[in-house]
Amino acid sequence: MHVRLLSLLLTLTFATLVCGLFADEAFVVDWHVASIGSIDPSRAILSPDSVAVFSDSSVLASLDPGNGTVRWRYFLRESAVPRPSLLLKLDSSAILLAAATPADAAITHIAAWIEDSGYLIWEAYLTGGAPVGVSVAGDVYILQSGGKVRRVSHLTGSEVWEYSLPEGHSPVDIVASKGKVLIITRKQDSGLGYFTVNAESGEMASDRFVVVDKNAAAVSFSKSEGYGADILSWTAPGETSTIMVANLSDTTPSVHTITPKHLYASFSLASTSTGVVVAFTGLDGKSWAESYSSSRGKLTLVGSTDPTESASAVGAGKLFEISKGSISSFTLDSVDVNAEGTTEVSFPSSPIEFVTCSSSACLVGYQNGEYVFSSTTGVTWTRDESVTNVVSAIFMELEEEGQTASLGEVLFEENAAPLQAYIHRVKRHWNALAGLPQYLISFFHRFLSGDYDAVPIDPNSTVSDTFGFRKFIVLATTQGGLRALDTAHAGALAWKVDDVLQSDTIVGIVRSDAKDRLFVVGAFGSVAYVNGVTGKIIALSKIAQFGLGDKVESVITFTDDGVQYVAAWTAHAQLHFLSGSTPSKPVYFSKATESAIVGFIYKEDRLIHTWKFTLPTSSYRITSVASRDPDDTTVSVGRVLGDRSVLYKYLNPHILAVAAVDDATKSAALFLIDDVTGRLLYSSFHDDEVVDTAAGVKVVVGEHWVVYSYWSELATRGEKLVVLDLYESDIRNVRWSEGQNFSSFADTPLPFVQGRGYLFPEHITSLAVSRSRFGITNRDIIATLDTAQVALLRKRLLDARRPINREPTNDEKEEGLVKYDALIGNDKRFIVSHVYKVIGTEKTVCSPAHLESTVLVFSYGLDLFFTRITPSQPFDLLSKSFNKGQLLLTIFALLVAVRFTGPMVRRKQLNMRWGTQK
């Protein structure tokens, strides 16, 4: 009865299959963080009106120098790799990116982009190797690793001429100026030197390879870029006390030796109007700078700064020093290094990774993933790019505010003697009266405003709102830090901790038994116990008996008698329990390798290998493994059909869905395995389809169903979404698991599997399934797309019972089924991320709100995207379109009507009694 009523209710109430986001909810329920990824100073151009970056995540972006927001960006994962690549200015309004292509490192992709609008001007693909050096002098001159030199038109990208280096030369760099092109190379037996090529004709100007040093070690090249001279610098092998420099802007370059004041670990050299300035980092980590003036063929030291703990860098004609609390600038001239001024600024406390400067401002990169853009007047903006490299993300529940009775108090009142309990209760209520005026004010405020949704919450507090929409999302970054984002305040940073595990890299974060505590586990066995609400590190320890050279691979949780156990799984197949105790009963788990799944049992403090599932052929490889969320609950054990008979769901909690692809035959396969016994429950193969094996198969396990997707070219091209519904039996009302808990050891029949394939027009990059608080609400499939969007697909749309080639019967209609149509149309209302460009998302996590109807969804990868979804409509929430005024008006109108019709009815009744009316 209960089951029937509920399913009927659900079927009737939530019959919509496509349900878009309401326009008034966009930008209110969701937020998006647009990231660019880690910045490398060699691929960043600082100019007064723009900051252009090609990041380690292959994002080409232009940032507003005023506030650091992204003006435009491109995710060039498929056309350009960050290493090796070169980013430089083409002219005052355009930038040029030359990079090797991901598909073929011997091909260079070179493209010019307008700096303010972001439009592509031209692009070209050049064979002959990855880019080694690019120089812009009107046209673009490019030197490739294969020994090719090309001149490319700066207007169209077409090739003007091509020149090949003679045999035996390995290219170093290229510089073009004044009608000639210098190509710096190393020749095997001659050493470092250069050629001169005529810029107009592309022919060798002089038939001579000019050798500058026979045995040069590390070579760096500082190009003038419109300021000073082109300086080639190198070090002698094994030498850390001198630097050799040659000015290639001279007609006959001569070699000079610079001997710095102290031994150096690294140096960076920049040319000035009068000579060169070298910023050194000493062996003790301190840094200083020395300025040299070049006159009459001599290089003389004119000034230097004292070694300090700060980092220094040279912008155009200026020297900057960045320390923890200040930024200083120095002017450089032919006479001295003059301190210009120092500004006290509060910079991040993390160690500095790099500093790169223009003539007026510096971009400082920190090891924790933060970037600060600062001028001499102070910090202009800060970007935290650590959230682009997320290892793992987890939702943290927050306590609700204003609970008058604690659990302890309620328990006391329930268990104490009646009189005592009564006195306690009266006292409690008396104390609670203090909050009455505040309550009344807020009540009337809400009554008058009619706004029950937006309960203002102090962003600095750590309390939840009424509906549980506010949680913290804790992110573990690859830089070893933790970041907590506030879901209710557009992802504002709630707290952050850098270097949690003291230079160990984070492998995973897991919620512990205590609601607000987290385990952070590192690769080398470090474990931090962290308060997830405040970010306080409670304890930091090492796993005992951690094997030498062993590495933690993943973190596993087991639940036994309501107690949660957290364990670290290592590369040497060891299981270390983190909470101290170990489960008393045997626990089962499995681990996936490239081509097999291995089952284990942990029993009496021993790890026993139980089963192994091997893929049918060796050419198969596993692309993804999924199992049901252990917190997901089931309210109904069966699915009610239109004629009120029931198909019982196959509710095996140990289903492991294993998706594999075969790169040789371009096929895909899916296996459903029992995680405990290793028994194969179901398998399906997709041969003859030309599957995109590089994209792999994405799979999720819901309540009693599995959804997976893959891109294939045949019979029709598109992303194939396959749904498998698992039932205990294909016969209605038949159930073998009558009233008992599911056990993998019982001799159970194989599930009855019903499947349907659907066609989705866009590429799906990942799948996830929503989870509501009590499991009553329908489940939605959340798919991240390669169109930089996040789509929401109703599970009811992906139903395996939709009738094929006929209209649904009345029974089927009552079940909520519509006629099968393989193509899920290109309806943009599926897109829950609407106008946001959510680039590079790889994973989605869900968490229920306090309301049954609402699920919080968070996607991460490169960008971060958060939204709230209501798979069965917001049935427990007052609609935004609810009009309080209208309701009050209606009540008032009814009152008036009653007032007028009342006398009429009374008169009529009176007349009837008197018999004057029939």
Add this chain to the structure above:
Amino acid sequence: MFRWNIIVTALFILVQTVSAYSLRGFLDSTVSNGPPLTFSPDTEIILRSAEAKYNTYVRADGQSFVFLNVSEGAYALSIKSAEHIFPTLRVDVAETDVEVFVSHPGNEWSFKGPRQPYPIELRPFGPAVYYQYREGFNILKLFKNPMLMISLLTLGMVFVLPKIMDSLDPEQLKEIQQEQAKTVPSALANPMNFDVASYLAGKSSGPSASGSSVKAAGSARSRKS
């Protein structure tokens, strides 16, 4: 900006002469009435076959695109755009010529739609609509609601029927009353006894119903719905 327009046009002509394997096309921005459409710089154009994938972006003139060094094969050309919905085209690149066809998603790949001109021309179907809009309160819409119309009609009948009854002669009235008594079934005639719970559970209302009538009632109801 203007300068780049000229450059891109120049490039266009150049590309046509340089390589036979360069595909070019443009996005049609004309609108029958109103200002022309604009295509944002991150409008990505993707050319994809089972073997290869090429991608490029719309050029600085905001309309044209060029694919360089495309190898022979049958490609699907699609547009990634946040603002507009574009059709997908099939582009067959052969050694000597390029053939463009309309492609319909969900059909077999060998099925070619109508031939399209080359250079490729792409006109968006329409703007991408991501949102639903709430319906505000509308008095006219309220009166269009059939439920309200029915109830208004019944309300009218309440006033009109007694007047009609009055105008009938007593014998006719008696006949009508007798007929009514025959046709109205007991459950509906006596709505106070209707059991909602057993209706939902698939059981007939009323304690007197036998087993056979359960099935009959169930099937009758499902036919109704």
